[in-house]
Each structure stands twice: as C-alpha cells, then as structure tokens.
Amino acid sequence: MRELSVLEITKAVKELCIQANMVLPCDLRERIEKQAEAEPFPLAKEVMGDIRDNIYCAQEIGVPICQDTGMAVIFLELGQEVHLTGGDLNAAVDEGVRQGYVEGKLRCSVVEDPLRRINTNDNTPAILHLSIVPGEQVKITAAPKGFGSENMSAMRMFTPSATKEDIINYIVEQINTAGSNPCPPMVVGVGIGGDFEKCAYLAKKALCRAVSQPNPDQFYADMEQELLCRINQLGIGPQGFGGETTALAVNIEAFPTHIAGLPVAVNVGCHVTRHAEMTL
Structure with missing residues (x-):
C-alpha cells in the first residue's frame, strides 16, 4: 500500500489548471497549424492564422489562451493501492483549483448558487470525476471548460x-x-x-x-x-x-x-x- 499526501494532489491540480489554460495540447496545436495551411477560403485562412498565432503568443508571454478560463473539470483516477493521507480529497482538489486560478491570475467564473449568482472568487468548487483503478498511481487530468x-x-x-x-x-x-x-x-x-x-x-x-x-x-x-x-x-x-x-x-x-x-x-x-x- 502506497501512502500519498493530499497536499501532492493540491499541488498537481494547481499546476495543471495553470498549464492547461496557457499551453494547448501539442496534437491540437498541430491540427490547427495544418488547417491554417489547408483552409482554401481566404478569410477563413486568415482567421485560422490568427488562432494559431494567439496560441503561440499566449504560451510565449505566459497568459491564458482564452479569456474564459473555464470551470475546472478534474478527472482523477485513483489507484486502489493508494492510501491518501493528510485530509479530504475533495477539499484538496478544490484547494488546488483555488491556488491555480488565484495565483495564476486566471479569470474566476464560478458562482456559488445557480440562481443567486454570487461569484465564489476562486473558481471553486471544481467538477470532480473520481474513478478507482488498479495500481498505486494517481492520474489527474485538468480540463478547464469555457x-x-x-x-x-x-x-x-x-x-x-x-x-x-x-x-x-x-x-x-x-x-x-x-x-x-x-x-x-x-x-x-x-x-x-x-x-x-x-x-x-x-x-x-x-x-x-x-x-x-x-x-x-x-x-x-x-x-x-x-x-x-x-x-x-x-x-x-x-x-x-x-x-x-x-x-x-x-x-x-x-x-x-x-x-x-x-x-x-x-x-x-x-x-x-x-x-x-x-x-x-
């Protein structure tokens, strides 16, 4: 049985929220570049070029790719041989989101109640999808969704x-x-x-x-x-x-x-x- 502190999960979620908002996955960047070249319509080609340039500019200067930095969706695959220590998993994930969005200067877009509409000011709570899998590793995927x-x-x-x-x-x-x-x-x-x-x-x-x-x-x-x-x-x-x-x-x-x-x-x-x- 492997022991893992939830503080490590908080740290990982924080880093992933910032990374996901500033650096697009390479395969998607490549697909955008390919379509920017292949698009036959002049205006569409120009727009695709602007999209491509925006992605690289965001990465270069360290700002979000889009102003809507999304609601934090976290997929967490927890190995059944892992024993989490040091606190509550849900709270640890939310703390990672809070740190990532506040310290990363990402736009906070979550309201605490769907009808009263008061902003939580730290983009929590996250949407957490937890699954138990074999092994002693924890895989975390952050997918900010505008x-x-x-x-x-x-x-x-x-x-x-x-x-x-x-x-x-x-x-x-x-x-x-x-x-x-x-x-x-x-x-x-x-x-x-x-x-x-x-x-x-x-x-x-x-x-x-x-x-x-x-x-x-x-x-x-x-x-x-x-x-x-x-x-x-x-x-x-x-x-x-x-x-x-x-x-x-x-x-x-x-x-x-x-x-x-x-x-x-x-x-x-x-x-x-x-x-x-x-x-x-």
Missing part, C-alpha cells in the same frame, strides 16, 4: 430503433444549430450508451482524448471521420466566417446500455479544447 462551447452541448435519449444515420444526423444538426457560438473550429465530444448521466460523462471525457488518436474500435473510428466530414461541409468555418474548417476533430466514446435505450450526448469544445494531465 461555457460559450458548453452551452451548445445537448443530449437525447433515443430509442433502440434509432439507426447510426439517425445519430449522425442528430449530431450534425446540433453543430449546425450551434453555429459560431462555440468559437469554431470545434472539437466535438460524443458519448453513446450508458444511462443519462454516464452518457454526458462520456461526451466530456471524449474531449480529453488526443485529436490525433481515433477510437480504437474501427466502427467508431469510421463514424468519427464521417461526422467530421459532414460537419465541415456545413460551411460554418473558423469563428463562423465560413470555410471548410468547422471542426478539428470528433471523438466518440461508447459504453454498454440498456436494451430499451440509446442515449447520445454531444459536448462541444471550442478551438482551445484544453486539458493537461499528470501522474503521481
């Missing part, structure tokens, strides 16, 4: 009679409805299966998979490519100015479901779909 894109997400409880084409049409329709609101080009996370809440979790988790890494199941990998092609044919383009680059990637995560259901969730990420991870 709400310009989050607000464009959707979910539908299909019946089992729905076809693959029905699901594809639904996803494409959601992106078409979203239009320029989520700051395209987007990364589209899709969850299929599970139940109501599991499906939404899968869609959010999908946004943390590298855009260069297709689904390991060829059936879903092909579906990802078909969706990407269909979405880019919508012509929304970078920041809604038209063009062929409406989405940078579509990531699908699937899970077993009930014989009577077929849940589908779409979680939209903007062109700065941020995440950073660390293993302790």
Whole structure:
C-alpha cells in the first residue's frame, strides 16, 4: 500500500489548471497549424492564422489562451493501492483549483448558487470525476471548460430503433444549430450508451482524448471521420466566417446500455479544447 499526501494532489491540480489554460495540447496545436495551411477560403485562412498565432503568443508571454478560463473539470483516477493521507480529497482538489486560478491570475467564473449568482472568487468548487483503478498511481487530468462551447452541448435519449444515420444526423444538426457560438473550429465530444448521466460523462471525457488518436474500435473510428466530414461541409468555418474548417476533430466514446435505450450526448469544445494531465 502506497501512502500519498493530499497536499501532492493540491499541488498537481494547481499546476495543471495553470498549464492547461496557457499551453494547448501539442496534437491540437498541430491540427490547427495544418488547417491554417489547408483552409482554401481566404478569410477563413486568415482567421485560422490568427488562432494559431494567439496560441503561440499566449504560451510565449505566459497568459491564458482564452479569456474564459473555464470551470475546472478534474478527472482523477485513483489507484486502489493508494492510501491518501493528510485530509479530504475533495477539499484538496478544490484547494488546488483555488491556488491555480488565484495565483495564476486566471479569470474566476464560478458562482456559488445557480440562481443567486454570487461569484465564489476562486473558481471553486471544481467538477470532480473520481474513478478507482488498479495500481498505486494517481492520474489527474485538468480540463478547464469555457461555457460559450458548453452551452451548445445537448443530449437525447433515443430509442433502440434509432439507426447510426439517425445519430449522425442528430449530431450534425446540433453543430449546425450551434453555429459560431462555440468559437469554431470545434472539437466535438460524443458519448453513446450508458444511462443519462454516464452518457454526458462520456461526451466530456471524449474531449480529453488526443485529436490525433481515433477510437480504437474501427466502427467508431469510421463514424468519427464521417461526422467530421459532414460537419465541415456545413460551411460554418473558423469563428463562423465560413470555410471548410468547422471542426478539428470528433471523438466518440461508447459504453454498454440498456436494451430499451440509446442515449447520445454531444459536448462541444471550442478551438482551445484544453486539458493537461499528470501522474503521481
């Protein structure tokens, strides 16, 4: 049994919140660079170039890539051979978020009650997704989520009679409805299966998979490519100015479901779909 102080988790969460907001994952940077070169529409090409330059400027001078530094979403995989010491895990995660956002001078966007709307002034509490896994390591992923894109997400409880084409049409329709609101080009996370809440979790988790890494199941990998092609044919383009680059990637995560259901969730990420991870 390995002992690990929750202070180490606080420190890691703090670092990851700052890193994720200032440095985009390399595979996503590369995809943006590629599309900046490949985009055939002059205005769209110029916008893609501005997006590319903004990413490198933010990293160089140490400021957030986007002014909306998001609600802190933390995925924490806790090895079952780890014994946490020194305090409460949830409090330790929130303390890491507090330190990261306050000391990192990141915008604090969380309100303590959804209707009374008083800002907590430190971006807590975080959204914590905790899973117990084999081993004696702790893997932490910080995925700050801006709400310009989050607000464009959707979910539908299909019946089992729905076809693959029905699901594809639904996803494409959601992106078409979203239009320029989520700051395209987007990364589209899709969850299929599970139940109501599991499906939404899968869609959010999908946004943390590298855009260069297709689904390991060829059936879903092909579906990802078909969706990407269909979405880019919508012509929304970078920041809604038209063009062929409406989405940078579509990531699908699937899970077993009930014989009577077929849940589908779409979680939209903007062109700065941020995440950073660390293993302790």
